[in-house]
Structures are given as structure tokens and as C-alpha cells.
Amino acid sequence: MRTRSLPAIHPKRNQLSNLIPVVAGVIALVVYWLTLQPGLSGGDSAEAQFVPYTLSIMHFTGYPLYTLVGYIWSHAVLIGDVAYRMNLLSAVSGAVAVATLVWTTHLLTREWLSSIVAGLLLGSAALFWDWSTKAGVRSMNVAFMAAIIGLAIAWVQSTNTSHGGRYWVALWLIVGLSLAHHRTVILVLPGMGLYILLSHPRILRDWRAILAAILALLPGMLTYIYPLWRGANAPAYQPLPVDSFDHFLDLVLARNLSDMVTGVTWQQVPQRFGWFVEYLAAQFGAGGVIAATAGMAVLAIRKPKEGLMLWLALIFLSAFTIDYRIEGMSRLNVVFLLPVLAIVALAAGYLLGNISDGIRRLYARGVSFPKAQSWIPGMICLVFGVAVSVPMAGSSLSRVYRGNEQPMHAYREELRGMQAFRLTAYGEKYAVPGSVVVGEWEHAAAFWYEQLVDNRWKAATFRYPVDGSLGTYIEQAWNSHREIYLTRAVPGLGEGRYLSMAGPLIHILRQPETGLPGDAKPVDISYVDGLALAGYHLYTDTLRPGGVLPVSLYWTAQQALTADDSISLRLADAQGHILAQEDAVAPVLGSYPTSRWPAHVIVGDYYELGLPPDMKPGTYRLALVVYQRHADGTSRNLPNRNNGNIQSAVTSISIGQAR
Numbered sequence: 001m002r003t004r005s006l007p008a009i010h011p012k013r014n015q016l017s018n019l020i021p022v023v024a025g026v027i028a029l030v031v032y033w034l035t036l037q038p039g040l041s042g043g044d045s046a047e048a049q050f051v052p053y054t055l056s057i058m059h060f061t062g063y064p065l066y067t068l069v070g071y072i073w074s075h076a077v078l079i080g081d082v083a084y085r086m087n088l089l090s091a092v093s094g095a096v097a098v099a100t101l102v103w104t105t106h107l108l109t110r111e112w113l114s115s116i117v118a119g120l121l122l123g124s125a126a127l128f129w130d131w132s133t134k135a136g137v138r139s140m141n142v143a144f145m146a147a148i149i150g151l152a153i154a155w156v157q158s159t160n161t162s163h164g165g166r167y168w169v170a171l172w173l174i175v176g177l178s179l180a181h182h183r184t185v186i187l188v189l190p191g192m193g194l195y196i197l198l199s200h201p202r203i204l205r206d207w208r209a210i211l212a213a214i215l216a217l218l219p220g221m222l223t224y225i226y227p228l229w230r231g232a233n234a235p236a237y238q239p240l241p242v243d244s245f246d247h248f249l250d251l252v253l254a255r256n257l258s259d260m261v262t263g264v265t266w267q268q269v270p271q272r273f274g275w276f277v278e279y280l281a282a283q284f285g286a287g288g289v290i291a292a293t294a295g296m297a298v299l300a301i302r303k304p305k306e307g308l309m310l311w312l313a314l315i316f317l318s319a320f321t322i323d324y325r326i327e328g329m330s331r332l333n334v335v336f337l338l339p340v341l342a343i344v345a346l347a348a349g350y351l352l353g354n355i356s357d358g359i360r361r362l363y364a365r366g367v368s369f370p371k372a373q374s375w376i377p378g379m380i381c382l383v384f385g386v387a388v389s390v391p392m393a394g395s396s397l398s399r400v401y402r403g404n405e406q407p408m409h410a411y412r413e414e415l416r417g418m419q420a421f422r423l424t425a426y427g428e429k430y431a432v433p434g435s436v437v438v439g440e441w442e443h444a445a446a447f448w449y450e451q452l453v454d455n456r457w458k459a460a461t462f463r464y465p466v467d468g469s470l471g472t473y474i475e476q477a478w479n480s481h482r483e484i485y486l487t488r489a490v491p492g493l494g495e496g497r498y499l500s501m502a503g504p505l506i507h508i509l510r511q512p513e514t515g516l517p518g519d520a521k522p523v524d525i526s527y528v529d530g531l532a533l534a535g536y537h538l539y540t541d542t543l544r545p546g547g548v549l550p551v552s553l554y555w556t557a558q559q560a561l562t563a564d565d566s567i568s569l570r571l572a573d574a575q576g577h578i579l580a581q582e583d584a585v586a587p588v589l590g591s592y593p594t595s596r597w598p599a600h601v602i603v604g605d606y607y608e609l610g611l612p613p614d615m616k617p618g619t620y621r622l623a624l625v626v627y628q629r630h631a632d633g634t635s636r637n638l639p640n641r642n643n644g645n646i647q648s649a650v651t652s653i654s655i656g657q658a659r
Helices: 011-017 020-034 043-054 064-076 082-109 112-124 126-131 138-157 166-179 183-187 189-199 201-205 207-222 225-231 245-253 255-261 266-302 304-323 334-364 372-400 419-430 441-452 470-479
Strands: 436-438 461-463 484-486 498-502 505-509 521-526 531-538 548-557 566-572 578-584 602-610 618-629 635-637 648-655
Touching: 020 082, 020 112, 043 064, 043 082, 043 441, 064 082, 064 225, 082 112, 082 126, 082 138, 082 334, 112 126, 112 334, 126 138, 126 266, 126 334, 138 166, 138 183, 138 189, 138 304, 138 334, 166 183, 166 207, 183 189, 183 304, 189 201, 189 304, 201 207, 225 245, 245 255, 266 304, 266 334, 304 334, 419 441, 419 498, 419 505, 419 548, 419 602, 436 441, 436 470, 441 461, 470 484, 521 648, 531 618, 531 648, 548 566, 548 618, 566 602, 578 602
Parallel strands: 436 461, 436 484, 498 602
Antiparallel strands: 484 505, 498 505, 521 531, 531 548, 548 602, 566 578, 566 618, 618 635, 618 648
16 A cells, blocks of 8 residues: 655644644633623632632631632732632633643644644533632642643653653642642542653652652642641631641541541442433533543553553542532532543543544555545544534533523522622621621621621621521520521521511511611502511612612511412513512511511511513513412412502612613
């Protein structure tokens, strides 16, 4: 068979192609910046926003590197508020991870298009995109993981391994920094170590290389001095005392969480493995998972040493994710899947690179393909990348970037967009200073941010979780003459208690309230059973399409009510078409049935209406429907006592312009 040689690559063109990872990273940064969360988040993300800025201590395992880097970043990059800056740090870290994965994949394939597809698959995965748009340690962890794999491969492939060389020093520097950042990197190190030893076994006898590795590890390891020092100097926030070396070990080794790694029985493993595969398919689609599986198989055959490293990393990281169980979490804690996503994307890129290389080899051997060398391999990569990543990117975009801001629901499991701001800021508007606020970790971290960064909620105390300890929290607050508020609805909360709402917070009262807040606008809308709307308050004068309309309603019972009333708050246009609606089984986020109210008290009630993104500027009507639900599933609307109407107008609202 006649063979043909492939054209040589021009040196300048090759130098320009080395900029491809940088370009991929810049594009990823632009996308993440455009879809960045606007400010304060909840939970781990909120903690990652205020801890670095205040030089405090994060939860297990302390994350000293992230804290110190975040401190410098949040004080040096003066864009937006502190929360926004820390969100932006995650975007930069995510972009670095994408660029690094493109570079790492190219080391294995020597094919830029397939490497770009690998970066595209990682960058468009919903979980990775999400953590690249809000503050947290996750995207930086993926960047470190990709860099460790890439530097190990680069060192083995380099011609200069005497005494380690530059890739060797860079590898162990990144390992040390990664160990100071997120210690799931430990699960990658066994495979990396075997890869190095199998490739260059003499490295164990090179004392200079070993000394260089130890010295390169030191910068990262030395950052652990920070929590030990800071814990002895009264930080503004610390989840547990770090006032002794033993407590320091509790923090950095997460000794109190050891039961979470052994909480899964063998009988539960098949189901949890099914969830694992299901979640990967949700990130990459069936095509992406199949391509990655085939890529890992081909890698094990064609590059067994590299394959061993990646297979071990994949197995250990996956096993940890499947085995790690948090009490009350019914499924996987998917954040540990983030490094797995990088390996899966790399494996899919490796398969495409091998397909492209195979076609070129056939062409070189004389197999006739019309212009095969120039366009068929690239077209395969391009078609696969578009077919897999574009649908996934669309799904991720709808998950991550909610241009149509979502209203909070009764249980507020996750705070996104401006939800955390509304929960904390609107709650402070009515809460008594120095109060106790009880919620979940997701909520408490957001309140700590407001207290420590924005100097709000002065002298307030925040407690979590709600369930199990609520009775104790109430007793402690009342014994110290403090008011107590809840951030979410709790089943059975209204049994034997007086309730109202202070903005979006549930207020547990010692005695019921009898007057309207000063900024409530009085109205008189009464219904035939004795329920009446005494007033309302709108939290913003400027509303926008796709935004949220927060509203507080103030109810009263003109007489003792014998039935439970449900509420439907609606926004309608001039023609009566309902554009937004929120229903509550009972006021106070469904927690306070009207049959339990004393007569002539005021009960605050908070709602959020999600506005359609296609609303046109104009005047709309906020209206109420009160109804009673029957045991057989039917319901009865209650007429307005004044005019007999079922739907009662509360006020008119202007959309897209100041009121």
C-alpha cells in the first residue's frame, strides 16, 4: 500500500496553537462572568464569601489556602461588593480549570480539537458551571486536580527528568497547595505516585529530586499555620473553637465527620451507584458518558500507565462520593463529583483524539478519503462537541443563570440570585434588634455575612438547624428577653403558638400583635367568614419583567374563625389575565391555620410573586382570592363582604417604571 506523509507543522503555527488553552480559559471566564451570581448566596457559598474577607476560619477542613487567597482577592479586586468579588474568584478558578484540562488532554492526544471538546464538556456541565459562578472552594479544587494530572504527564513526557526538572517542582508545588485547599486530592495521589514510579523508577534514588519535592510541598503545608494562629486570636467567626492543638486537629482532619464516610451499607451501594451514573448522565448526556467510558478503555490499552493513574483516581473519587453520606441527605452529596467530571471530560476528549489520529494514520497509509486529513477528524470532534455539549450547556444555563429571578418557597432549601438578600434585608426591616434567628445552615451563613461584612443584624444571634432544637432555642431566647424568628416553615409550628411574619421571617410571639407596622398601607377588605385584610406593604418601588414582587399582607380575624382559609395572591393585567400567582394553604408560609387565630389580632404574611420575563411596561392589579379547601378535594371561594366579588383588588402596580 502506498503511503503518504502528513504535512509538517509550521513552527510559528505550533507556537500559536499553544495559546489555545489560554483562549479556552478566557472564553470560559467571559461566560461565567456573564452568568455570575449577583451577590450574596447561602450555605457554604455564603461562608466562602465572608470568611476570607474577615480572616475567620471556615468549617472542616479549614481551607487555609482559599481563606488567604480570598482575603487578598476580596481586598484587592474592588469590583462590586465582597460577595460578588468572591463569586468572581470562582469564575476565574473555573476558567483556569477549563484551560488546564484542555492543556492536559492535549498532552495525551496531541489533538487540539479533541482537547477543546474536553474543555467544553467540563465547562458546560451544570454542576461545574454552577460552582464557577458562586463563591466556594469547588472550582479551584478542579483546577488543582487537572493541573496535578497534567503536570505528572508533562514531567514523564519531558526529556529533562534529571533531579526532577521544572515540571517536577511545579507538580509538587501544586500538590502542596491542593492539600492546603481541598483534601480530596489525596484520592488522586496514589494513582499519580504509581504513574511516576512505573515511568521513572529511578526517581526514588534521586535525593535531589526528593528534596526538591519536599521543599515544593512546604508553601502549601505552611498555610496550615493560619487556622492554628487565628484560632488563638479570637476570629470574628469560627464553626468550632480552635484554641488548642487537639481542636486544630479536629478541624483540619475533620475527625468529627468520620462516620459520614462509613455510613453506607453494602446493600445501599447498588442504589447509590445508580444515582452516581444517573448524575453523570445528567451532566454529560448519554453520549458523553459512553464516549468517556470508551475513552477510559482505550486509554488503558494504548497508554496503560496514564490509564492506571486516571482509573485509580476515578475509582477512588467515585467510591468516596458514593460512600459519603450526610444525615438527612437522601441522595449523593454531588459536590464531590466535580473532580470526576474533569476525568470524564478528559476521557471523552481522549477517545476523540484517538479517532482523529486513526483517520490521519489511514490517510497516511494511502487509504483514500476526500480531504480526510484536513476536515474529517476535525468535523468528528466538532459534531460530537456540539451534539453533546450544546444541549447540556442549555440545560446548565437554565439551572445556573436564572435571569427570571425565582421567588423563595416556604422551605427555602437553596438561596440563589437575590433570594438571600431579600431574606436577610427584608427580615431586618421588621425584626427586633438583638434577636435570635433560627434556620438551616443555608440561611445562617447568609445572616453571618450580613453581620460581619455589611455590619447589619447587630447583636443578633443565629442558630441552626431548625428541627430537633427549636423548643430549646425558643426557651433560651425568651429566658434572655429576646425575640425569636425562623427562616423557614416548620410542620406543626402553629400548634399552640402565636405566629406572625416580620418580612420573610416567621416571628414566634409571646403575645399576639394588635397593630399594623408603620409602613403598612391600611386597607379594608373583609370576607364573609370574618377574615379581613387590614393592610399591605410592597418592598420595592421599581419592578422589572423577570423579577420578583415581594409583598407583605396583614390579616386580622374580625371574629373567631371556625374554618381554615387559604390564600391566593395574584397579579393580573388590565384584561384580567393572571400573570403571576402564589397560593398558600394557610398564612405564615402555611404554618398558621386561621382557625387557631385569636380575634382582632394582626398576622403578618409574606409572599413573593415571580414576574414573567415578557411583561410589558404598564399598570397591573394585585388581587386576592380567599378560599376554603374541602376534604373531598373541592374548594369554595369566599365572597368579599363589601361587594360580593370573589377576586378582591388590593392595589395597582407599575411594571418597568417607578411608582
